[in-house]
Amino acid sequence: MGSGSAIRGSRVGAGPMGEMERGESAPRVRVPFYCANMHRVVPSFASEAAVPEEWDCPRCGFPAGKDRANPPAPPRTEPYKTHLAYVKERRSEEEGKLILDEALAKLRADRAAVEAHIKASKN
CATH class of the missing domain: 2.20.28.270 (RNA polymerase-binding protein A)
Structure with a gap:
């Protein structure tokens, strides 16, 4: 049996022979x-x-x-913005206050329901 090489008749670094095989x-x-x-x-x-x-x-x-004397200007990079900065761009102060008040009202209602459930289960 042979040496076990899967590729026969080639060597490391072997490539095309030139234009005859690749074309012009x-x-x-x-x-x-x-x-x-x-x-x-x-x-x-x-x-x-x-x-x-x-x-x-x-x-x-x-x-x-292509012009060595006047190469294109480097692109201007935007500074990093936080999630809050993007939210502030989309919402006004009044809209933010309304959303916050709705969320707080929901949290307070949920908390009151949990406290009522705990109080009822103790009785």
């Missing part, structure tokens, strides 16, 4: 892009493909443009 590669064009941190990114595109105006910088994540 498409003509390429390399376009440099620059981000606000002056990182240079040079992706390649098929020559007949449309080249985008902006490309994401893989180093910092900022958008990169």
Whole structure:
């Protein structure tokens, strides 16, 4: 019996032999892009493909443009908002007070019902 290898006739790192097996590669064009941190990114595109105006910088994540002197501005990040801040954006003070009063009334009614049940079970 053999060595037990499931893959025969290949070795680690073996790949396609070249253009004969893959076919001819498409003509390429390399376009440099620059981000606000002056990182240079040079992706390649098929020559007949449309080249985008902006490309994401893989180093910092900022958008990169084709003009080295005027790269796109970094995106503006919103500060972290708490759940309460989002609620305050959706509700006015009056609406908040009404909702709070309804919730307190329900809690007080539930508490009174529980106390009445406890009092009745003691008798």
